[in-house]
Amino acid sequence: MKRGRHFALAYRRVFCMMARGRFWSALMKAAIAGLLLFLAATPASAAGSMAVTFVEDRAGQPLDLKGYGLTFNEEFDGPLSLQGPRLFAPVHTPIGAGKFDDPQGPAYAAVEVPGEDGRDVTALSITAYKDGGGWRSGNVQSADAAQSYRQAPFGGKGFACRGCYFEARLKFPQAAPGYWAAFWLLSPDQPGIGHVEVDVIEWYGGDPKGHHQSVHVWSKAAPAKHTFKSNFVGMKDVIADGRWHNYGALQQDGQIVFYVDRREISRVPVTAEFDVPLYALVSLSVLPKEAAAAVGPMVLYADYIRAYAPKGL
Template sequence: MRRLSGRAASSPVALFLAPVLILLPGVAYADNGWSEAQRGSPLVLSTSKLVFEDLFNTPHTLSGPILWAKQHADVGLERFDPAGGAAYSIAGGVLKLRAYQAADGIHSGNVQSTNANQAYQGAQIVPGRNGFTCVGCYFEVRAQFPNARGTWGAFWLLTPDDPRRRGHLEVDAIEYFGAGDKRGHHHSIHRWGPQEPGGHAKRSDYTGMDAIADFGWHLYGVDLRGIAEIDGKPALVVYMDRKEVARIAADADFFTRPFYFNMTLSINPQDSVRTLPQTVSFDDLRVYK
């Protein structure tokens, strides 16, 4: 597991088990399998049905049974607050993750649709009742990123880690690095596990988007239904405002394994300027199958 700062993780177990988002702002991967040939094509959901929705119109404890805070290891310069911490608020139909300076360092938040036992130890997931995962689905959230420096905001997916054979898949629908890279839409797929050289393989892409630079509300999604193609192979497709950003032909297990979602605000250790406090807002979380 690659850490992005010199600070130790919460525990050796968390370090071993928990995946991280790969941070490579400003780097393009035009020759890494991603295609933007159909950029701007509209998302089609007419053959799919809504299987999950959270509009954040009701109180949440972020301690289950579906959404949990602080299940993932800290990944940037911050420490993730546990449920009930100052990093989290829900009001007016919006989930807000706040990064702030405290006496013991920077704090922020991560919310995901599994608890740690489900994510890393094989505990049972009953989608929509006890956690949430989905196989072959389109995942989407509405988000507003701040006009701030040091931002590392993300909407991303993971497969639960099988304790009998370590390894998991990761899809980053959007990683956003704030005012220092205000047009940057970063998206990636990752494969983690001892079977990979160095424990990790990735295919990442950077796309400059004028619309994202307004720091307004936008829809961010990723399609794992396997109905799109590249050269006759099933493709994973990233969307912004339900218009295609890029696609990549992915291995079959990206379309046949269950994924859970994460909403995250970290602080980028590679940005020399950091705005604190800062907030990322999320709303209209939906999954279609």
Template structure:
């Protein structure tokens, strides 16, 4: 997660031979998953999480590469913070402590050794209710398991709390210093007719060999041609970060992201 202020401003750095992304036709029919099978189902009836996957757990509480971002530290799981489960809903809490430091939570389905759920192609979806308030920055995103030469990143949802009726989706390729690959970044902003924090919504992305299509409540909102670097195994992450270059002085303390489920499907 990076260069957020530039992306938010709408800067498109299409350095892989041109930018062919475009808004999807929202009059298309709702996503039909007939012919797909569910490959990952996290209903959050309970939470199997550890700091780093030792012992092996379904989720870890950090990025596998130990890369924090934003203005809140992602903490190891502890009693009732930053993760709680109630009635099949995960709550991720961001809280400013007595020491003035903000702390929050992140979940990733792959550990530093590459163990855990990942998948090449298919549909990935989370049902979430974002927090209200300036400075909140929740996200649902995918990252490639193999980061040897570059990091493919697909941001299904990024929400900036100061714009309550808009969210962003983004595509990235982050080359390593030794790589000959050029970076690629593009972003799309989806405006809706309601305050997103008022209710749960579905945020999803379909990746296949031809296209990567983003969905809001299972209606397409944006599509890009699938680059070669996305034709790999990716894994989901969900988190509540703060900031992204935006002030957090007015951020509600505490703030909560609610997640009903995280799921993935693959074509039969």
């Protein structure tokens, strides 16, 4: 009898534990189902996608700059200055696998590079190189830290422009794993709002999809912290042919139009957030997923960075 009571008590304890286990299992299943329903009902913008579409129906049309005038021109012909008044380095936080050099670092140099007509041109070189166990590279831009992040005015130094055409004449090496170069545009960061980004060209040296262009909104307002839309147009044989090419973007009439050698490659309509002044950046980084296969040094050359503004602006 005593042994029978002990068995009955033990049975009840086991039964209760099993019941509690089934309860928590059912509760967990319900929570997972609820989460899946929530994710399915969440707008696409919260997942990072902008509700815009790149179009290429006008690809090949020449750039028309009638009514525009050259308003910013850095040709790197004089002594290299990356502490103002026109360009600054690095300012932006490091991107990719490694760190950006300070203005006096070996990542930056003014060098003589063969031009298309056989004569040398003086160009900015940005080099990604191994430093101990890590990588170092560089970024230059037409806004200092106060202008980029603290709403300082662009009076007397730096440059930003609204409704302008931005262009950089660049030379990339042959395709190389880990190589990540970009000519891009940013708006000054606004408290509580954020900033926008236009990638005029991103060249991933190990990517067969070629010319990558994109638009981003980096919002500080919930729920969407970062939305973007990207596009690839090939042209790998052009980008990595070892020659100079012009890469540009025009901010006009609610859209961004992208160019290579002053011929349109694509355009995308953008939201009102993009109707703001933009400043220019040229950078070279190392793509993290290809860093182990990358072989340094890797170099990006910039002959000039220019901007054209509507006359009378």
